[in-house]
Amino acid sequence: MKYVDEFRDPVRAGVLLKEIEALTAQIMAGRDRPVVIMEVCGGHTHSIFRYGIEKMLPPEIEFAHGPGCPVCVLPMGRVDDCVELAMKPEVIFTTFGDAMRVPGSRLSLLGAKAEGADVRMVYSPLDALALARANPDREVVFFGLGFETTMPSTALTILQAQAEGIGNSSLFCNHITIIPTIKAILDSPDMGIDGFLGPGHVSMVIGTDPYDFIARDYHRPLVVAGFEPLDVLHSVWMVLRQMAEGRAEIENQYDRIVPRHGNEASLAAVTEVFELREFFEWRGLGSIDHSGVQIREAYAAWDAERKFAVASPSIPDPKACQCGEVLKGAIKPWQCKLFGRSCTPETPMGALMVSSEGACAAYYQYGGIDAVPEPAQ
């Protein structure tokens, strides 16, 4: 298929793998521990497993699967809020599909739907706005979720609702922002990451400038990467080349999509509608300062949190969950005591088993044959 097959060409992959092997040998000559590269974005995690990239690389290269799966890092208390909102008889609760299965403390949205809540899967926040137009006597709440990738479309939807004077639509804002989270990971004492694959779609919106501190202050290379398998291999090669040459810089492999300064129109819409929250809770990572956004006062009429006085209880993950350690690259998914035993995609205990972009779910679904333990008898 045009524009897809070109980025999955096994011959080109072979050439890159040869060069990666040479660079790895060069780097390993001076060190006794593996090279750990964190792919920040869940989309990369998905590609790495779907195409079996980890197994193609030299064994000295390891991936740490980062926090960039917005479904996975959503705290349980916020899912409970969603269920509470959805259960209100006047509400039509709209959400992206993969948020339907995330477990709350009692129910997921799928469970709430089965108990009678009007939960509908949409593909864009504009679909939610169309539902609001068609159902003027109902309140249509959209579950806004995701990093800077999805922020512009929800911001524009609120601006559109304002322009049309649609008063029965609102946003339950759970958007999060990636930079403070990368910083929190870099600051954690058990951090063992040598370099980063930067998120492609987020960077399409924010550009590459916001990553400069990673090279400047933490001396780690970051390469903004595309999502096709050749993109991932090429980006790994670029990180390794920096390491071999003793550089730590921000480079852009995905320059066919990502402009250095980001997308101005998108950023303007985001800035117009949203402001930083003081802090936001991440599942597995805890509370991180300035890592979430909320709707500005001027758009309060479209803010579900203000309209419905949402409680947002803080509910800790099960004690045995080690999602945080996995997210920071301190342990591998299968080293968690729950992995594949009490925590599976059917009955996820921790965040990372929830979405197909979560590291644990990806290992479980696509991982090596030896990664998944035999089920307990």
Place this chain on the structure above:
Amino acid sequence: MNAVTPTGNGRLRAERVTLAHGGGGKAMRDLIEDVFTSVFEPDGLEDQARLSHEMLAVEGARLAFTTDSFVVQPLEFPGGDIGKIAVCGTVNDLTVGGAQPLWLSAAFIIEEGTEVALLRRVAAAMRRAADEAGVRIVTGDTKVVERGAADTLFVTTSGVGVIPAGRELAAEKVRAGDVALVNGVLGDHGAAILAARGDMAFEADIRSDCRPLNHLMEAVIEAAPGVRCARDATRGGLASALNEISQASAIGIEIDEARLPMRAEVKGVCELLGLDPLYLANEGALVLFVPEEQAEAALAAMRSTEAGRDAAIIGRAAEMRSPRVVMHSLFGGSRIVDMLVGEQLPRIC
């Protein structure tokens, strides 16, 4: 095979079904006879079908019996409708077990307010599909329920067929080295339904692959009598069908992504929505395993039929320490293809 599909007797004048059509009186009789039985069996039908068949008299022949309910939305879509699926689905369930399908029952749960014209189109599609498969719809039932108690129309079909003496298809019979084949392109039905629902802002020229597979299967068995087993790759797609076989036979299965027949349009839809085509539903696709030495004969037999024009060898059964389905990707890597947990949901970004 009938060239012309019989039409009704013209007694039902109503444009929409009301609760009166479920009341047991004349209105109900008109609905049943005009819309359904005069299309299925113009010579008349009683509540109970009494049938005889010479195949049943053969020593060693076995009766095969299956049932399936159909709740698809939208009811009509490019390449088929709920009626066509209800016939093909049950015919194919019998087929992959090695049976030659003979008779079907059809039960309809109809929501009050449903257009009679829709029911007529559905019944006609069922008759056409039955003719294509060479089966008869010999008994049935209708119920009308209040508005909101059903989503327009639900159809349940049961099917009876005969497995000829000596024929034994079973997933447990698959052995290492056996070759896996599919009869055609994968994912068309699932992608066509997604596009036809219209809640996604894309249009794609994809038609459901809904079709009966019994003639294809008979051709394969004649050419490759050693066929071990077959599965129709309906809900859960090829991935689920292969996993069922792997589990039943406790043997690993390796497939090659490069060999999977798939339309560019279907691949494109999957790329856009973050779906995996291996899990998309099919209504006219089956996967079967044959001993290696009969693989080419089976492939040629498939390709000689209309439903098997795009048939392909996609992989083989293999000894594995822990039996799973593994796909070698075009890119050179490999990964496990597991069963889906629930429904496949589009990803956020």
